[in-house]
Each structure stands twice: as C-alpha cells, then as structure tokens.
Amino acid sequence: GENVEQHPSTLSVQEGDSAVIKCTYSDSASNYFPWYKQELGKRPQLIIDIRSNVGEKKDQRIAVTLNKTAKHFSLHITETQPEDSAVYFCAASYTGNQFYFGTGTSLTVIP
Amino acid sequence: GAVVSQHPSWVICKSGTSVKIECRSLDFQATTMFWYRQFPKQSLMLMATSNEGSKATYEQGVEKDKFLINHASLTLSTLTVTSAHPEDSSFYICSAPPVDRVWGYTFGSGTRLTVV
Numbered sequence: 001g002e003n004v005e006q007h008p009s010t011l012s013v014q015e016g017d018s019a020v021i022k023c024t025y026s027d028s029a030s031n032y033f034p035w036y037k038q039e040l041g042k043r044p045q046l047i048i049d050i051r052s053n054v055g056e057k058k059d060q061r062i063a064v065t066l067n068k069t070a071k072h073f074s075l076h077i078t079e080t081q082p083e084d085s086a087v088y089f090c091a092a093s094y095t096g097n098q099f100y101f102g103t104g105t106s107l108t109v110i111p
Numbered sequence: 112g113a114v115v116s117q118h119p120s121w122v123i124c125k126s127g128t129s130v131k132i133e134c135r136s137l138d139f140q141a142t143t144m145f146w147y148r149q150f151p152k153q154s155l156m157l158m159a160t161s162n163e164g165s166k167a168t169y170e171q172g173v174e175k176d177k178f179l180i181n182h183a184s185l186t187l188s189t190l191t192v193t194s195a196h197p198e199d200s201s202f203y204i205c206s207a208p209p210v211d212r213v214w215g216y217t218f219g220s221g222t223r224l225t226v227v
Contacts, residue, residue, distance in 0.1 A: 006154075041221070041223065042220070042221070043204060043218040043219065043220050043221050044155070087152075089154060098145065098157070099145075099157070101154045101156075102154060103153065104152075104153065104154045
C-alpha cells in the first residue's frame with residue numbers, strides 16, 4: 001500500500017515568517033494530494049489540495065507544490081499568523097476516496 | 112455541502128464493555144464510509160472501509176472481531192468497539208467519499224473514547 005512520510009514533526013516560526021512542510025509518498029499511482037489542518041480534538045479540515053496533473057497551486061497565503069518524479073509534495077504558508085497554529089497532515093490518494101495520511105506536523109506560530 | 116454527523120463525541124466506558132459509534136450522512140447517501148483511529152499527537156490511521164450491504168474491509172493488523180463495522184443503510188455506518196480495554200482509548204473518526212466526484216471528502220466530528 002501507500003506510505004506517506006511527513007517532515008518535520010514539529011515546527012515553530014515567528015509570526016510573519018513562512019512555514020514549509022514536506023511529504024513524500026511511495027505509490028506512483030497516487031494522483032491526489034490534500035492537506036488538512038486539525039485543531040486539538042476537532043475534525044481535520046481540508047485547506048488545499050493538488051492533483052497530479054498540476055505542479056503548483058496557491059490559495060492566498062497557502063500554496064502546495066508537487067514533484068511527481070521525485071514523489072514529494074510540500075505545503076507553504078506565508079505570512080504566518082497565530083491562528084495558523086495547529087497540526088497539519090498531508091495525504092495521498094489514487095482513488096479520490098481512500099487516503100493515506102502523513103504523520104502530522106505540529107506548527108506553532110509565535111506572536 | 113455534504114455533512115457527516117458522528118455520535119457520540121465523547122464516551123467513557125468501563126473495561127470489558129462495548130461501545131457503538133455512529134456516523135450518519137446528512138442530505139446524501141454514503142455507500143462507503145472510512146473509519147480512522149488517531150492516537151494523541153499522531154496521525155490518522157485507516158482502520159477499515161465499510162460498504163453498504165456488504166462486509167467491511169479491514170486494514171492489516173486491525174482485529175475484525177474487536178472492531179465491528181456495520182453499514183446497513185445508505186446513510187448510517189456504525190463502529191462497535193467490543194470488550195473495550197484501556198489501550199482502545201483513542202479518537203475515532205469516520206469519513207465519507209465525495210458526493211459529486213469533486214475531489215475531497217467529509218469527516219465526521221470524531222469520537223473520543225476513554226476506557227477506564
């Protein structure tokens with residue numbers, strides 16, 4: 001099956017700085033890569049996603065890049081704010097239904 | 112948009128008892144439901160996939176007899192943790208696939224199970 005690795009596990013940045021989280025996947029058939037933000041005790045919320053036919057996607061302060069050849073994708077958050085503090089999960093899917101999640105990154109934005 | 116309602120949100124039970132968690136799809140039919148488990152500060156681990164009208168598919172290492180999954184209707188999937196033990200304490204969350212082939216899917220609100 002698919003194996004998704006995520007780094008770093010924890011990340012602290014100063015407010016206003018950028019944060020980058022990286023994921024790698026093993027199954028070349030995977031073609032959909034969402035990113036989720038999860039606050040403590042709450043359900044994950046989709047924040048951005050990218051399909052394998054696209055190399056980069058941006059939504060305001062959040063962007064995702066995908067390198068199919070290397071099988072890795074990254075989340076970029078610019079101008080970080082304290083409310084960005086949460087756990088972020090990457091995931092990979094080749095059906096659009098079943099997802100395999102990365103191990104999560106706990107992001108702390110220091111005011 | 113599609114909503115998955117999950118209950119209970121939090122449950123405490125004694126060791127040896129069973130707990131049932133329900134996930135209902137509101138305003139749409141979910142022929143498939145995915146069940147995840149999440150330990151504190153860890154990722155979501157897929158436990159099983161339930162399919163309406165047929166047996167659930169379990170991931171490797173997940174005990175079928177301990178985690179009973181039923182998907183009797185197009186709007187309801189249940190996970191029963193049987194003979195619960197403290198090590199079963201975790202956050203359980205369900206998810207349904209997209210309704211209209213728009214990529215992405217909907218999570219339930221999760222159930223925090225504490226076995227004492």
